[in-house]
Amino acid sequence: MxxxxxxxxxxxxxxxxxxxxxxxxxxxxxxxxxxxxxxxxxxxxxxxxxxxxxxxxxxxxxxxxxxxxxxxxxxxxxxxxxxxxxxxxxxxxxxxxxxxxxxxxxxxxxxxxxxxxxxxxxxxxxxxxxxxxxxxxxxxxxxxxxxxxxxxxxxxxxxDSQFSEESLSMCVEGYKTFTWTVSDCSNLGDEVHYSYEFPVSSFKWRIQLSGGEHLSLCLELVDEKISCGKHQEGEACGFITPKLNWGWTKFARLTDFQDLSKGSVDSNCIEIEARIMNIYTINS
The missing domain is CATH 2.60.210.10 (Apoptosis, Tumor Necrosis Factor Receptor Associated Protein 2; Chain A)
Structure with a gap:
């Protein structure tokens, strides 16, 4: 051969x-x-x-x-x-x-x-x-x-020469802090509670809180111009996700949170602080 x-x-x-x-x-x-x-x-x-x-x-x-x-x-x-x-x-x-x-x-x-x-x-x-x-x-x-x-x-x-392209740009850099005081914490119940809206960069945000067995806590993008927001959370998780809110469905057990000895509740009020460090937008 x-x-x-x-x-x-x-x-x-x-x-x-x-x-x-x-x-x-x-x-x-x-x-x-x-x-x-x-x-x-x-x-x-x-x-x-x-x-x-x-x-x-x-x-x-x-x-x-x-x-x-x-x-x-x-x-x-x-x-x-x-x-x-x-x-x-x-x-x-x-x-x-x-x-x-x-x-x-x-x-x-x-x-x-x-x-x-x-x-x-x-x-x-x-x-x-x-x-x-x-x-x-x-x-x-x-x-x-x-x-x-x-x-x-x-x-x-x-x-195929057709391709999808995304560009990442920073909208705002630096700390933006919002504080929400929630009263009557012993009667949160299962319903969802919202803070008033607050602006960061050109977007509107609010905090979402709900009770039950566990306390649920989220930051939500409520800008009507955005149908599917993409945000980056820095210190908390460091991710980019196509969701309008991000947070914890089980942030803490409600009984532990309401325990006065743990110092989370003062005079039946809690103070929630949301700090937005950086916002990035992705344009497709």
Whole structure:
């Protein structure tokens, strides 16, 4: 068996599933091309990732590259006249040869940082110049060419250039403190109590308090202009979350909180302080 020495920047592996975008079988491929005076075979146009492509096979290498004695393969994007004057498409390419002896497809792909190919108006064709040597390809023991028949394939996946972007900016820096005095703490009950609204930066806030078995305590963003606020709480937790309030559903047991010996309640009143250290906004 003639061993195929692939280029150092090309990765090779196998799978049983055929390529999803294009596959073609050949009989006496080299003979057909030599008699026709052509250097390469060009497939019919096929669709992949929303664009039209052609698959090219050079049975004895591409004359434009130093690949004589090897099979070269490439894909070419078509219908570029419909694209903008300045355009670029980044594609991940996989090339296939069917191993008829092992009933598997050998997959070849350029690896490393160059596995994405930049198609643009000055470079509409990309591929692998030395996919497999002709000696290894012609050796029946490798399974690529059996009874003068072979099968090639290709997969094309585009990297979508549309992306989501967010920008983070600080609205206010420094301490902003709000104090709320709550009276008649022994009769909080299960209902929710709110402080009056107070401004910090260009936003309105309030404190939310409720009783029950545990005391629940939250800071709430109440600005009507914001449907899904994002705020950052510094000392308490250090997080960014798409919620309009944040706090504790079980801040303290109510019986412990109302225990005068613990010093939290004075004259049946409690004083709650909310300190907003920094506010950041995220614009999508």
């Amino acid at each position: 003639v061993k195929n020495e692939i280029s150092s920047n090309v990765n090779k592996w196998e799978r049983e599933m055929p390529p999803s975008h294009y596959i073609d079988s050949f009989s006496k491929l080299a003979t057909m091309l030599s008699k026709g005076g052509r250097q390469y075979f060009k497939s019919k146009t096929f669709d992949a990732s929303g664009y039209k492509w052609n698959f090219l096979i050079y049975p004895d290498g591409d004359e434009k590259t130093d690949s004589k004695g090897h099979i070269s393969v490439s894909v070419c994007i078509e219908d570029t006249a419909t694209l903008p004057k300045i355009w670029a498409k980044y594609a991940e390419l996989k090339f296939f040869i069917y191993d008829q002896a092992r009933k598997k497809y050998s997959i070849f792909q350029v690896g490393g940082s160059s596995n994405l190919h930049d198609f643009h108006s000055l470079k509409t064709e990309w591929g692998i110049t030395k996919l497999v040597s002709r000696a290894a390809f012609d050796d029946p023991a490798n399974g690529y060419l059996v009874n003068d028949k072979c099968v090639f394939g290709v997969e094309v996946f585009l990297l």
